[in-house]
Amino acid sequence: MYICLMEFKEAKNKFVQTWGALGSQWGINKTMAQIHALLMVSHEPVSMEDIMEELQISRGNASMNLRALMDWGIVYKEYKAGERREFFTAEKDLDELAVKISRERSKREIKPALKILKEVSSIQSDNTAAEKHFVNQTTKLYDFVLQADNVLDKITEYKDNWLAQLLVKFMKK
Template sequence: MKYEIAKNKFIQTWGTLGTKWGINKTMAQIHALLFVSKEAISMEQIMEELHISRGNASMNLRALMEWGIIYKEYKIGERKEFFVAEKNFDELAVKIAKERSKREIKPTLKVLKEVSQLEDCKNDDEVYFAKQTEDLYQFVLKADNMIDKVTEYEKNWLSRLIVKFIK
């Protein structure tokens, strides 16, 4: 496959994958572009390569920086800002996992805890609801704690996890 075709295909595929996981297409595409770029690139270049507007580029670059998976870089003698992606895979996975935990899992846990504490469980339906939500709370909590634990201080956590599990 030719470079231009391959690069474009990669960017499109990563964008599509993003949408299926609740990440907007442009955000995923910008990440893909930076991820395969050896050099830091400017907003101008991003707009051009992805055919997107200045506003779109600006907003999604900010979002990616908030996720901590791309960084700003300054070149001497240049006024413009340039961007680079986090290139370490474990670091990337850790940051995504932590951010999603913070944004989505933890708020959900809070609600699960709330709703599982019913005032008074008169009938079977109420007892069952309380039990199911309580159990779900415990399960999600356990999974989320594992994310915290595994990603906190570990480098190469994925490899270590695999080794440990296979044993």
């Protein structure tokens, strides 16, 4: 019984650390990913105090990263009856989580990059081979990124799409 309790805490901690590391490798700050991990595996809504305590972080850090997670739409504030404090929960549906993360990254990073790509691929260039290659390559890149971005957009619709479902089963063999 005691051993099991330790194992749980250990496992939970390992998960939070791993998720944090994975996050930072993908350009999401470690604490933000850790808070998200913690909320994902928490049965009940968690107060800011508890988050600070469990992750050993400052109030300011907790507050800023919780705000960021809420801006991403993957963490929610909850109010408990008769409680002054605020509690937090994570989006626990993984499909929904993926959709929201895709949407935000698209909006914040991919769309602006596309704009620049379009711009730089539009210089006039009936000149050197180097210029022709530049225009050709950036145009291809624009098309490619646009298509990849659209695929992400379409993830939303995907679940309603029997043909896609069938295909994935087929690809999984």
